[in-house]
Amino acid sequence: MNKKHAAGGSVFHLTKRSSISRKKAWAIRFAAILLSLLVCAVFIFMITKQNPLQVYAGIIDGAVGTNRRLWVTIRETMTLLIIAVGLTPAFRMRFWNIGAEGQILMGGMMTAFMMINFGNTIPSGLLLVLILIVSVAAGMIWGLFPAVFKAYFNTNETLFTLMLNYVAIQIIDFCIVYWENPKGSNSVGIINAGTRAGWMPQVFGSDYGLNVIIVILVTILMSLYMRYSKQGYELAVVGESQNTARYAGISVPRVMIRTMMISGGICGLAGAIIVSGASHTISTATAGGRGFTAIIVAWMSKFNPIAMLAVSVFLVFMQQGSIQIASQFGLNENASDIITGILLFFLIGCEFFINYRIERKKESGEG
Amino acid sequence: MTTPYAIELKDITKRFGSKVIANDHVQLTLKKGEILSILGENGSGKTTLMNMLSGIYFPDEGQIFVNGKEVLIRSPRDSFDLGIGMIHQHFKLIDILTAAENIILGLDGPSRLNMKEVKAKINELTGKYGFDLNPDQKIYDMSVSQKQTVEIVKVLYRGADVLILDEPTAVLTPQETTRLFKVLKNMRDAGKSIIIITHKLNEVLEISDRVSVLRKGKYVGSVETRDATVESLTEMMVGEKVSLDIERTKPQGVEIRVEVRGINVRSHEGVHILRDVSFVARSGEILGIAGISGNGQKELLEAIAGLQEIESGEILYDAPDGTVSKLSEMKPEEIYKLNIHLAFVPEDRLGMGLVGSMDLIDNMMIRSYKDGWRPYVDRRPPRKLAEEVVEKLEVQTPSISTPVSRLSGGNVQKILVGREIATSPTVLMVAYPVRGLDINSSYAIYNLLNEQKQKGAAVICVGEDLDVLMELCDKILVLAGGRVSGIVNARKSTKEEVGLLMTGGKGDK
Known part of the structure; x- marks a missing residue:
């Protein structure tokens, strides 16, 4: 026997799965969620020395314990979902739009602009409609730049969209100087706190009811667009192979620009929902990294809208819950980030086991 | 005791997923100093089997012996260490580096690189086996056959005693193939063992000492090449007697359909790809286009289909009802609506025309x-x-x-x-329609093309296998270096004549 190769009793190696049943894939994902909760529990126990079950009760309490907390969780879920929905067409076209942050900020900035400047002059209903329009337009423009450059000069969209995030942050910084309220606070404060002009009205007895309606509507429309429209078909072809697209008579630059305008527009709308429908203020942290988290949501869900909703709910639930336990057990805010990190680690890691299988080969021969 | 085999495979089995068995208890022996052909249709498991020898796949069952010792090959590195080198169908070379740089790429040398020594060693190898290679030439300057030479020398440089070549002649002209075979024979005579994966029967008979046949993942048997004929090998491969005749009917209702007049095409980089190409394609005829791959065949068809911008010249379409349209000024969709269809089968099959997912x-x-x-x-x-x-x-x-x-x-x-x-297109253009197909499917496709021809379509077919083009087509246009080096009558011409035209006008450096 060749000693060098026969050292161990058995050999592990990885094989790519040719296919996997949907049931099995979801079983693996479910196992990953359980594992992540377990590791979180160990982690929480290590730093708080509390009974993990109690801590989990705290998480649930934090996420849905009161009516208000429940609505905040719903609001945050919807925000994450609409951004993921916005990213969907771009990613299906293999256009790596990691500039959702910037597109959200530009949408949010235009929303704040409308609220501050026209809050007293335009009637509330009309103002809200205008806000939605200009925020979408702002996001579209922010998505248009990288698309045009990619379509005509083949620039790298990843770098381009990423850099535009920083441009957007700088623009917001600049605006804060003008919109500062009160002076010297270096923040915009709650806009139109007294008049509520440009705020999304209450629906279902909640401040965030309209958010839900808009997001669900956009999600359904996007899902129909992707599945049944000619444009949705076109962008999928472009994503798969530009050669094939050209062969099919599809104008690749046109599809690229159109799709990125849709993607940016929805992200801009998300900015309006955050500013007009939730925070009523604007800062450089308005997007808050959700433009990146949404990438994970979209990919993990394989762009399936129901799955995107489920993943958003899970992530936001844990995030909101861990904010609660952080204050309950006197931890700082980073604890919640760590917990989110653990969850994502397992959720993304499990995709590896969905694509690959570990095999064990017994040593053959008698030696 | 007899000398051990260079390589012996016993009961090798490889499954993909639960359903596909790529190799089912395959046996194989390779003697020292012989050229062994592995013959089988596409999907018969030839490449999978060889990938297990080169460390890309790992067998589910079975044993591999090298020089009589059982070994475990877990990675390409293990395979190298055992002196096995594989030359893949798609070259893995870095364009902007020279031949010598590519050859030493990935090797642990001394920390101070001495290119002079490397080149001396390369020259020694090339001299020994009769390769024609300049170690200082950049890959992007090389023809396909030169690139292949680099791949082979790369493997030899690493001290391989067993060489595996996956479809080495697919990209070569008849003349280049002859040269490759000469080198392979030199290597064999110097004691190297060589495995050639192929499905071209004539070449099997020409080059190999022994032939092992696989069919649907199973090992069928081995024969000495001198005892084999094209017919007997085909029967082993397919499992039944097949007739290898293409029914070529006389062209009928011949009218001019497509006129290409002096077109010039440049690539994005400004390289002149087609130069003053002129020809006509007629209804009821199959026009074959021969040439070494990458000599403008693809661009020519794309130009007619409107997918390739042309610099000068024009392309006319004479519809059956007599109207004439200028294709060179139309969009791909409009051309398609005229019933001019292009089915291009690229090397990766899914690159153009189909969407894999x-x-x-x-x-x-x-x-x-x-x-x-x-x-x-x-x-x-x-x-x-x-x-x-x-x-x-x-x-x-x-x-x-x-x-x-x-x-x-x-x-x-x-x-x-x-x-x-x-x-039912009026003009049907196909490129490499049978690339990678098994024999029966290939003939099914040939028959489909013939059927279209009889229905009055003007068929333009870019092909790789000269033998087939000679049998299938009515006329053959040969492209060399982007020029039309000749248009011959397929019924009267010979393979040698076409082969010469393929290199004509380009001149081998």
Whole structure:
């Protein structure tokens, strides 16, 4: 026997799965969620020395314990979902739009602009409609730049969209100087706190009811667009192979620009929902990294809208819950980030086991 | 005790997923200093088997012996350490580096690189076996056959005693093939053991000492080449007697359909790809286009289909009703509507014409999804078409909702060609229509082309296998260096004549 190769009793190696049943894939994902909760529990126990079950009760309490907390969780879920929905067409076209942050900020900035400047002059209903329009337009423009450059000069969209995030942050910084309220606070404060002009009205007895309606509507429309429209078909072809697209008579630059305008527009709308429908203020942290988290949501869900909703709910639930336990057990805010990190680690890691299988080969021969 | 085999495989089994058995208890022996051909149709498991020797796959069952010792090959590095080198069909070279730099790439040398020594060693190797290679030449300056030489020398430089070549002649002209075979024979005589994977029977008979045949993942048997004939090998490969005749009918209703007048095409980088190309394609005829791959065949067809911008010249289409249109000024969609269809089978099969992740239905509508004014797509007609193609061409697929990337190459090709033929085009252009197909499927495709010809279509066919082009086509146009180096009558010309035209005008450095 060749000693060098026969050292161990058995050999592990990885094989790519040719296919996997949907049931099995979801079983693996479910196992990953359980594992992540377990590791979180160990982690929480290590730093708080509390009974993990109690801590989990705290998480649930934090996420849905009161009516208000429940609505905040719903609001945050919807925000994450609409951004993921916005990213969907771009990613299906293999256009790596990691500039959702910037597109959200530009949408949010235009929303704040409308609220501050026209809050007293335009009637509330009309103002809200205008806000939605200009925020979408702002996001579209922010998505248009990288698309045009990619379509005509083949620039790298990843770098381009990423850099535009920083441009957007700088623009917001600049605006804060003008919109500062009160002076010297270096923040915009709650806009139109007294008049509520440009705020999304209450629906279902909640401040965030309209958010839900808009997001669900956009999600359904996007899902129909992707599945049944000619444009949705076109962008999928472009994503798969530009050669094939050209062969099919599809104008690749046109599809690229159109799709990125849709993607940016929805992200801009998300900015309006955050500013007009939730925070009523604007800062450089308005997007808050959700433009990146949404990438994970979209990919993990394989762009399936129901799955995107489920993943958003899970992530936001844990995030909101861990904010609660952080204050309950006197931890700082980073604890919640760590917990989110653990969850994502397992959720993304499990995709590896969905694509690959570990095999064990017994040593053959008698030696 | 007899000398041990250079390589011996015992009961090698490899499965992909639970259903596909790529290799089913395969036995194989390679003697020292022999050239062994592994023959089998596409999908018979030749490449999978060799990939297990080169460390890319790991067998599920079975044993591998090298020089009589059992070994475990877990990675390409293990394979190298055992003196096994594989030359893949697709070269793995870095364009901007020189031959010598590519050859030493990835080797642990001394920390201070002495290129002089490296080149001396390379020259020694090339001199010994009769290669023609300049170590300082950049890869992007090389012809396909020179690149192949670099790959072979790379493997030899690493001290391989066993060389595995995967379809080495697929990209070569007849003359280059002859040269390659001479070098391989020199290597054999110097004691190297060589395995050639191929499905070209004539070459098997010409080069190898022994032939091992695989069929559907199973080992069929081995024969000494001197005892074999084309017929006996085919029978072993296919498992039954097949007739290898293409029924070539006399052209009928011959009219000019497409006139190409002096077109010039440049690539994005400004390289002159087609130079003053002129010819006519006629209805009721099959016009073959021969040439070493990469000599403008693809661009020529794309230019006619409107997918390639032309610099000068014009392309005219004479419709059966007498109207003349200028294709060179039309968009791809408009040309398609004139019933001029292009089925291009690229090397990766899915690169153009089909979308791998989409199912059969969505792939059927790739050229027709725009029909109608509605903003949403109607999937009923493509569904019907998909069902028809599957039934008519006997496509093996779990269902018409299966992504085409899951299907085998042959089936993918049938879908592509089937879709383009389905609408009875007046001009049908196909490139490499049988690339990678098994013998029966290949002949099915040839028959389809003949059927189109008899229906009065002008068929233009870019092919790789000269023997087949000579049998299938009525006329053969030869491209060399982007120029038309000749148009010959396929019934009267010889393979040698066409082979000469293929290199003509270019001049081998």
